[in-house]
Amino acid sequence: MNRLEFVRSEIDAILLSQENVDERGKGYVHLYGVAQNCTLLALKRGLDVELCTIIGLLHDIYTYKFKYIKEHASLGATEAGNLLRKLDLFTDDEIKIMKTAISNHSDKKKKQDKYSELLKDADVLQNSLYNADINIKHKKRLKKTYKDLGIKPKKIKFEK
Numbered sequence: 001m002n003r004l005e006f007v008r009s010e011i012d013a014i015l016l017s018q019e020n021v022d023e024r025g026k027g028y029v030h031l032y033g034v035a036q037n038c039t040l041l042a043l044k045r046g047l048d049v050e051l052c053t054i055i056g057l058l059h060d061i062y063t064y065k066f067k068y069i070k071e072h073a074s075l076g077a078t079e080a081g082n083l084l085r086k087l088d089l090f091t092d093d094e095i096k097i098m099k100t101a102i103s104n105h106s107d108k109k110k111k112q113d114k115y116s117e118l119l120k121d122a123d124v125l126q127n128s129l130y131n132a133d134i135n136i137k138h139k140k141r142l143k144k145t146y147k148d149l150g151i152k153p154k155k156i157k158f159e160k
C-alpha cells in the first residue's frame, strides 16, 4: 500500500462515520473530487502529485470529522498534521507543505504559495463541476484555472 492509500483509509473512516447518508455522499463527492482536481492540476503545474492529492483528500477534514465549518481551514490544518504525524510516513517538510495549503484554502481572494493556490483552484473547480449551471463564487479564480487547463468554457445553461 502506498502512502496515499493509508491516508485514503483514514479519510474513508471519517466519511463512513457520517450518520447522515446525504452528508456522507456529499463528503465523498467533494473530497474525492477536489483530490482528483488536485492531481490534475499538479500534473499540469509540475508539483508533487502525491502531496497534492493528499492535500485535496484532507482539506475539509475538520468539517467532516467535527461537523464544524467555521475556521475549518486552520483547525483542519492542525487535524491533518496530527493524522499525518500519526501515520509516520511523511517528512516534516512534507507535512508543513500540506498543513500550509489546508490552512490557507478558505482565503480564496489572496494569492499564496503554489500548493495553497492549487488547493484553492481545485476546490473552486470541484464546486463548479458538481453542477456547472450553479452560479458559483470566485469566478475570476475559476476562469484562470480553466485557462490554465486550456479550456474556454461557453456560457452554460441546463434545462429546468
Ligand SMILES: [Fe+2]
Pocket (backbone or CB within 6 Å): 030, 034, 059, 060, 123
Ligand atoms: Fe472544500
